[in-house]
Amino acid sequence: MADTAITAGTLQGEPAAAAGFWGFSRAQLAALLVMIVFLAVAPFFLYPVFLMKLLCFALFACAFNLLIGYVGLLSFGHAAYFGMGGYLAGHAAKVWGLSPELAIITGGLVAAALGVVAGWIAIRRQGIYFAMITLALAQMIYFFCVQAPFTGGEDGIQAIPRGSLFGLIPLDRDMSMYWLVAGVFLAGFLMIQRVVHSPFGQVMKAIRENEPRATSLGYRTDDYKLVTFILSAGLSGVAGATKSLVFGIATLTDVHWSMSGEVVLMTLVGGLGTLFGPVVGAAVVVTMQNYLAEMGAWVTVIQGGIFVVVVLAFRRGILGEIANLLRVKL
Numbered sequence: 001m002a003d004t005a006i007t008a009g010t011l012q013g014e015p016a017a018a019a020g021f022w023g024f025s026r027a028q029l030a031a032l033l034v035m036i037v038f039l040a041v042a043p044f045f046l047y048p049v050f051l052m053k054l055l056c057f058a059l060f061a062c063a064f065n066l067l068i069g070y071v072g073l074l075s076f077g078h079a080a081y082f083g084m085g086g087y088l089a090g091h092a093a094k095v096w097g098l099s100p101e102l103a104i105i106t107g108g109l110v111a112a113a114l115g116v117v118a119g120w121i122a123i124r125r126q127g128i129y130f131a132m133i134t135l136a137l138a139q140m141i142y143f144f145c146v147q148a149p150f151t152g153g154e155d156g157i158q159a160i161p162r163g164s165l166f167g168l169i170p171l172d173r174d175m176s177m178y179w180l181v182a183g184v185f186l187a188g189f190l191m192i193q194r195v196v197h198s199p200f201g202q203v204m205k206a207i208r209e210n211e212p213r214a215t216s217l218g219y220r221t222d223d224y225k226l227v228t229f230i231l232s233a234g235l236s237g238v239a240g241a242t243k244s245l246v247f248g249i250a251t252l253t254d255v256h257w258s259m260s261g262e263v264v265l266m267t268l269v270g271g272l273g274t275l276f277g278p279v280v281g282a283a284v285v286v287t288m289q290n291y292l293a294e295m296g297a298w299v300t301v302i303q304g305g306i307f308v309v310v311v312l313a314f315r316r317g318i319l320g321e322i323a324n325l326l327r328v329k330l
Helices: 002-011 026-044 048-068 079-094 100-122 127-147 174-196 199-216 221-247 257-270 277-291 298-313 317-326
Strands: none
Touching: 026 048, 026 174, 048 174, 048 221, 048 257, 048 277, 079 100, 079 127, 079 221, 079 257, 100 127, 100 174, 100 221, 127 257, 174 199, 174 221, 199 221, 257 277, 257 298, 257 317, 277 298, 277 317
16 A cells, blocks of 8 residues: 555645655666675676576566566566567568667567557457467467568578677677676666666556556556556567577577466566666576486476476565565665
8 A cells, every 4th residue: 555655646736755866776776786796706707608698588587577567467478579679689680780789779679669569459358368369469479470481480590690890899708798698687687676666667567556546546557557567578689589599599489478488477576666686596496407408307396396396485486585585676
């Protein structure tokens, strides 16, 4: 009720709760500094390709959390935007010869364009009906990718060149590519934070808490939900595009429905509706997949077990529970 009151108060023109620099609370600023320091020193101690994979999925999870955590819309089809972003970036880099930054932007724009169409259709429904529509649309995109000539079908797009950043900095070395991926992740993360703490973000939260009340105050809630859906899809496409350049391949795996399930798992494990929670959730899931890969199919069983434990014992997710115990906002 307190959160609802604060949100409603903000909508009616009352000042929002005081926040620190650029909307960050003190606890969030401290967490941001820790994350930046980790990004700066991690490649000297950990395998850069593993870190790049982690950051791509962390951005994907943050983009998904923007939709479900702050508007309350559960999409089961976000793999479509993640995968299509990867396909278009790979095609742009390999066939069109675009530089990596332009290839990533292309992937993000195409994913956002798909988000316009899918969002316009899906936001007309709520709850499980919204989730099922997003899943159905994602499956349509999956079968399109199976048949479309430019995707390479089951073989995917292989040997995608990393190219040179701005035509000047070659990215063939993993360390060089890492700094680009870290920059893309930080830019996306800060963009999400800025959106959440803007007046637009206050309306997003109001829709999540009490959509009829937000409508009664004169806000066109469907428009806000559509814009949020497009932003989430676009950032998911950027994450997929970056991943395809890192690994030099774009395949059906990234557009499959199981990838949508993975991003849901990452978000819930880390902490739904928290700023840093999806990053923590992505780190947990990707680390588990990487270091338990030799166990084969048992990795999926372990993931399922962790999901059950989190849902039953840590309803707020890992970071959500920590924030609740410390009485801080993360």
